[in-house]
Amino acid sequence: MTGPEMVNGFTGEHLAGQPPHIRELLDRRAKVLGPGYQLFYTNPVEVRRGSGVHLYDSAGNEYLDAYNNVVSLGHCHPAVVEAVTRQLSILTTNTRYLRADLLDFSERLLATFPAELDRVTYTCTGSEANDLALRIARAHTGNTGVIVTRNAYHGVTAEVAAFSPSLGPTSPLGPHVRTISAPDPLRHGAEVVTMLRAEIRAAVDDLQRHGFGVCALVVDSIFSSDGVQPFPTDLLGVLAAEVRAAGGVYLADEVQAGFGRTGAGWWGFGRHEVVPDLVTLGKPMGNGIPVAATVLRHEIGREFGRNVRYFNTFGGSDVPIAAAAAVLGTIDREGLIDNAREIGAHLARGFAEIASGHPRLADVRGAGLFLGIEVTVPDGTDPDRALAQSLVDDLREHFVLVSASGPDGNVIKIRPPLVFNDADAALLLERFADAAARVLPT
Numbered sequence: 026m027t028g029p030e031m032v033n034g035f036t037g038e039h040l041a042g043q044p045p046h047i048r049e050l051l052d053r054r055a056k057v058l059g060p061g062y063q064l065f066y067t068n069p070v071e072v073r074r075g076s077g078v079h080l081y082d083s084a085g086n087e088y089l090d091a092y093n094n095v096v097s098l099g100h101c102h103p104a105v106v107e108a109v110t111r112q113l114s115i116l117t118t119n120t121r122y123l124r125a126d127l128l129d130f131s132e133r134l135l136a137t138f139p140a141e142l143d144r145v146t147y148t149c150t151g152s153e154a155n156d157l158a159l160r161i162a163r164a165h166t167g168n169t170g171v172i173v174t175r176n177a178y179h180g181v182t183a184e185v186a187a188f189s190p191s192l193g194p195t196s197p198l199g200p201h202v203r204t205i206s207a208p209d210p211l212r213h214g215a216e217v218v219t220m221l222r223a224e225i226r227a228a229v230d231d232l233q234r235h236g237f238g239v240c241a242l243v244v245d246s247i248f249s250s251d252g253v254q255p256f257p258t259d260l261l262g263v264l265a266a267e268v269r270a271a272g273g274v275y276l277a278d279e280v281q282a283g284f285g286r287t288g289a290g291w292w293g294f295g296r297h298e299v300v301p302d303l304v305t306l307g308k309p310m311g312n313g314i315p316v317a318a319t320v321l322r323h324e325i326g327r328e329f330g331r332n333v334r335y336f337n338t339f340g341g342s343d344v345p346i347a348a349a350a351a352v353l354g355t356i357d358r359e360g361l362i363d364n365a366r367e368i369g370a371h372l373a374r375g376f377a378e379i380a381s382g383h384p385r386l387a388d389v390r391g392a393g394l395f396l397g398i399e400v401t402v403p404d405g406t407d408p409d410r411a412l413a414q415s416l417v418d419d420l421r422e423h424f425v426l427v428s429a430s431g432p433d434g435n436v437i438k439i440r441p442p443l444v445f446n447d448a449d450a451a452l453l454l455e456r457f458a459d460a461a462a463r464v465l466p467t
């Protein structure tokens with residue numbers, strides 16, 4: 026296999042050891058799918074169906090899915106199945122018609138945000154939402170410079186890939202892009218805010234010096250691809266203030282952290298007590314139906330609205346909006362934000378207890394149902410990517426799905442559907458303890 030490797034990606038190295046039906050699928054896949062795709066795990070998982078927090082393969086094995094944040098209500102949630110099925114049989118149009126359903130949902134969605142964030146534009150993917158947010162920010166600021174964290178991921182369009190450094194050196198950053206460190210309290214200690222304030226000031230100066238000016242600071246509110254960094258919570262306000270003082274805006278990317286996952290309200294930025302200028306949403310918004318959005322302060326969108334006509338065929342169309350309304354309603358009705366907070370705290374305690382017996386698990390951190398467990402070398406904080414991968418693979422062989430993240434691929438990333446319950450958490454902790462006992466050196 027050629028090209029840049031992703032964290033926890035199938036490399037082809039173990040091709041010979043795969044069962045015949047997996048080899049056949051791999052072969053067919055190579056013959057028809059376009060370039061750039063990658064599979065998870067050293068031994069890829071073939072999935073046939075999903076239900077709740079479980080995935081099933083063709084042999085009927087049941088996997089505990091502790092990773093999928095798209096289906097945040099669980100796989101095939103009946104409320105979404107019903108809403109989408111019903112909508113498909115009633116109407117499928119777009120934003121060029123007057124539709125009460127679109128307005129009902131938009132009002133409900135905006136009510137979950139601070140009052141300043143009072144407009145929403147719909148797209149189909151998180152990448153498109155970020156792409157649009159950038160165009161709006163450019164029109165508003167008149168500048169082009171973008172600041173992101175060192176291993177950020179924000180999407181796949183040409184524009185957005187240019188500020189997604191986690192895609193690696195073969196996807197070059199734009200000349201107008203500067204990176205700063207993500208917070209890393211394990212390694213930066215208490216100096217993290219001071220250090221990052223200095224870094225963002227240097228990035229601002231450099232963008233101005235090169236004539237780009239400062240358009241936007243774009244931050245994933247949970248620093249997911251930077252290794253899941255929920256702390257410190259006084260950082261984002263400081264960074265936003267620096268960027269605003271230079272004429273730029275702060276765009277909170279909530280594609281991963283949003284819709285209650287962090288267990289502290291609807292949006293990840295809420296934990297940081299800062300109100301962004303623009304917010305992008307995606308992944309869990311439709312529980313599997315592509316629907317995403319850019320939320321903004323109306324004054325930030327004024328210049329874009331004066332000069333640009335925006336139409337996105339499927340963005341804001343009836344079926345995705347029906348799915349999104351079902352998701353929003355279910356999160357509310359089933360108390361899933363509280364569940365994320367409570368089960369997440371229980372998991373964090375359980376993982377910390379397991380880590381206390383394994384020095385190679387150097388840190389357990391998380392917010393709600395978004396957790397990271399740092400795997401390091403003995404007697405130090407240097408990352409151990411291979412050991413993290415062994416843990417992920419061992420869990421997969423024992424029917425538990427998690428993944429890894431971070432610039433060094435050494436952070437176990439745990440991000441189950443929000444409907445994870447006590448029994449699911451107990452099983453995850455039990456299997457994780459067993460895997461740690463098998464894989465980690467004592």
Ligand SMILES: Cc1ncc(COP(=O)(O)O)c(C=O)c1O
Binds near residue numbers: 278281
């Ligand atoms: C933080 C973040 N932003 C944006 C995106 C892009 O979203 P999509 O894949 O829907 O285009 C992703 C996808 O993984 C993401 O993790």
